Amino acid sequence: xxxxxxxxxxxxxxxxxxxxxxxxxxxxxxxxxxxxxxxxxxxxxxxxxxxxxxxxxxxxxxxxxxxxxxxxxxxxxxxxxxxxxxxxxxxxxxxxxxxxxxxxxxxxxxxxxxxxxxxxxxxxxxxxxxxxxxxxxxxxxxxxxxxxxxxxxxxxxxxxxxxxxxxxxxxxxxxxxxxxxxxxxxxx
Numbered sequence: 001x002x003x004x005x006x007x008x009x010x011x012x013x014x015x016x017x018x019x020x021x022x023x024x025x026x027x028x029x030x031x032x033x034x035x036x037x038x039x040x041x042x043x044x045x046x047x048x049x050x051x052x053x054x055x056x057x058x059x060x061x062x063x064x065x066x067x068x069x070x071x072x073x074x075x076x077x078x079x080x081x082x083x084x085x086x087x088x089x090x091x092x093x094x095x096x097x098x099x100x101x102x103x104x105x106x107x108x109x110x111x112x113x114x115x116x117x118x119x120x121x122x123x124x125x126x127x128x129x130x131x132x133x134x135x136x137x138x139x140x141x142x143x144x145x146x147x148x149x150x151x152x153x154x155x156x157x158x159x160x161x162x163x164x165x166x167x168x169x170x171x172x173x174x175x176x177x178x179x180x181x182x183x184x185x186x187x188x
Contacts, residue, residue: 037076
């Protein structure tokens with residue numbers, strides 16, 4: 001009986017040390033996400049994304065169903081991009097992805113949910129990607145727009161209602177202009 005216990009414990013220890021848990025590797029998660037998106041497999045992509053990413057993936061799925069070209073999924077072809085090293089800060093990670101044949105790189109964000117790395121493909125993460133792009137392209141006021149967005153994100157509705165509406169409207173108009181500019185740059 002003692003020998004069986006030792007044998008079972010040995011097999012258990014070997015299996016634990018020999019298997020790499022890819023859910024604890026942000027690069028492996030992002031790589032699988034790219035595979036799923038390249039195949040237009042939104043179901044698989046959802047499993048690799050944060051809970052907050054559901055609405056963005058729903059929109060992507062609708063767009064993919066309407067778009068018969070491969071341009072949207074070509075940008076997720078792993079053979080055409082290089083993944084940078086994951087920069088991990090607590091439960092968040094950033095991985096720079098750059099096209100191999102020129103073009104501009106983008107930072108992809110990941111978060112830990114239930115001890116697993118998940119791609120953050122939600123509105124806030126998309127905004128961060130756009131802001132990073134604006135900063136890299138030297139667009140003025142990118143830092144102030146990002147700061148304003150961060151401040152408003154943490155406000156509750158009553159605080160927003162107390163704000164001067166004219167200045168809020170003007171700030172939103174300016175922000176929308178900058179976001180449109182960033183959107184055009186991201187499409188290039």
